[in-house]
Amino acid sequence: MSTLAAESGNPLLPPLGEIIIGLIAFAVVMLVFFRFIAPRFEQVFRARREAIEGGIERAEAMQAEARAALEQYRAQLAEARTEAAQIRDQARAEGQQILAELRAQAQEESARIVARGEEQLAANRQSVVNELRGQIGALAVDLAGRVVGESLEDDARRRGTVDRFLDQLDGMAPGAPGDGRTGSTVFVPGGDR
Amino acid sequence: MTSSALALAGVLAAESGGDGFEAPSIAEFNPEPIAEFSLLGVDFAITRITLGLWFATLAMLVFMVMTVRRPQIVPGKLQFVGESGYSLVRDGIARDVVGPKGLPFAPFLASLFFFILANNFMAILPLAQISPMSKFAFPLVLAGICWLVYIYIGIREQGAGRYFKDILFLPGVPKPMYVLVTPIEILQNFVVRPFTLAVRLFANMFAGHMLLVVFSLGAVYLFSRDNFSFVFGPVSALMAIVMTFFELLVIFLQAYVFTVLMGTYLNGSIEAEH
Numbered sequence: 001m002s003t004l005a006a007e008s009g010n011p012l013l014p015p016l017g018e019i020i021i022g023l024i025a026f027a028v029v030m031l032v033f034f035r036f037i038a039p040r041f042e043q044v045f046r047a048r049r050e051a052i053e054g055g056i057e058r059a060e061a062m063q064a065e066a067r068a069a070l071e072q073y074r075a076q077l078a079e080a081r082t083e084a085a086q087i088r089d090q091a092r093a094e095g096q097q098i099l100a101e102l103r104a105q106a107q108e109e110s111a112r113i114v115a116r117g118e119e120q121l122a123a124n125r126q127s128v129v130n131e132l133r134g135q136i137g138a139l140a141v142d143l144a145g146r147v148v149g150e151s152l153e154d155d156a157r158r159r160g161t162v163d164r165f166l167d168q169l170d171g172m173a174p175g176a177p178g179d180g181r182t183g184s185t186v187f188v189p190g191g192d193r
Numbered sequence: 194m195t196s197s198a199l200a201l202a203g204v205l206a207a208e209s210g211g212d213g214f215e216a217p218s219i220a221e222f223n224p225e226p227i228a229e230f231s232l233l234g235v236d237f238a239i240t241r242i243t244l245g246l247w248f249a250t251l252a253m254l255v256f257m258v259m260t261v262r263r264p265q266i267v268p269g270k271l272q273f274v275g276e277s278g279y280s281l282v283r284d285g286i287a288r289d290v291v292g293p294k295g296l297p298f299a300p301f302l303a304s305l306f307f308f309i310l311a312n313n314f315m316a317i318l319p320l321a322q323i324s325p326m327s328k329f330a331f332p333l334v335l336a337g338i339c340w341l342v343y344i345y346i347g348i349r350e351q352g353a354g355r356y357f358k359d360i361l362f363l364p365g366v367p368k369p370m371y372v373l374v375t376p377i378e379i380l381q382n383f384v385v386r387p388f389t390l391a392v393r394l395f396a397n398m399f400a401g402h403m404l405l406v407v408f409s410l411g412a413v414y415l416f417s418r419d420n421f422s423f424v425f426g427p428v429s430a431l432m433a434i435v436m437t438f439f440e441l442l443v444i445f446l447q448a449y450v451f452t453v454l455m456g457t458y459l460n461g462s463i464e465a466e467h
Contacts, residue, residue: 011222011329012329013329014328014330015236016235017237019333019334020235020237021237021246021330022330022331022334025247025250025308025331026304029250029304029307029308030301030304032254032258033257033301033303033304036258037257037258037261037303038279038299040264041275041279041280041283043264044261044272047266048266
């Protein structure tokens, strides 16, 4: 065949054998490229792309996480601040309330103490007045009996009797000064009956 | 330049009588078979070129497999080389030229690119020094496969009716113009595309090889002459070296162009024409 081609001399008329050889050679090349070389290269390209994209994705995820954490901290901080302010306000309000309550209680107490003192004073006075009233009555009767029973001819006697009475009176009143006049003035309220 | 050309012509004229310079012919591309056999009525010949084809193909496959044998996220040197090459096709052509749906075609386009690149490289590999792609059979096979693939993808993506209707009656063209446009479009899509795809690659490698052979054999011939033609020997040898570097560019460029064009054809098949 090759001799035939050589004889024909036309390079554009190839022998069939060469065409078949060419087909086989190219088929082998295609087979290896499709079955082995191309898939391997694609695998490498994919792995590389994934490695790059994976790295970027990981970095982005970490950034997002950090941002979220920061946001959270900020929110928590703000929350804590408002809470502290609330607690402070509440404490202040409570303190004022407590103060007002205490003040009111103290006033009430003092008012009550004063009232009780006054009451007691009044009661004491009443009892003293009652006692005195009884004693004055008895004394008056006693004195009157003495006055009526004795002869009252001379002034000296009369004066002596009265003085004795007043002395008795003075001696009865504890802590009272020895002055007879002062003692007589004490009994002025007795004259209102 | 003219004087040297005249001198060269003089040398050649002087020697034309005897064992003159034998210019490389088309026989260059039909080397003596190492072995021949016939299978099912088809003759096969094992030649320098077919050996080169298998060597280039297997070496390329072994290299590519080695680069991805133990793939790492952070590539080593070897993996980086393989990955750069594969990414050039996958990202630069499958994704950017074919379009958003293009990634599934990356293995096919990479097969094309690396198969052509490796075989083209045989053009300047010492001892081989002829690309299998300068045999029309191999570019033809590739172009034929591409032709089937982009038509099949067009039918699969757009539906047979829609695909052929858009080719026969290009949308947005005034009706009377179809007389002109329809034959051109048919020719373009079903004949010219695969043919140019195959011929472009074949002709580049063919011409490149011819250039290298002419300059190399010329240098050898001029050095072997005993008159003053040895002065032009170094010029020819230098040209052979320069053309080898130029060939290196062509090797890469043609592999890339073939793949990019296939990418644009696939793009046309996937996306409805505007």
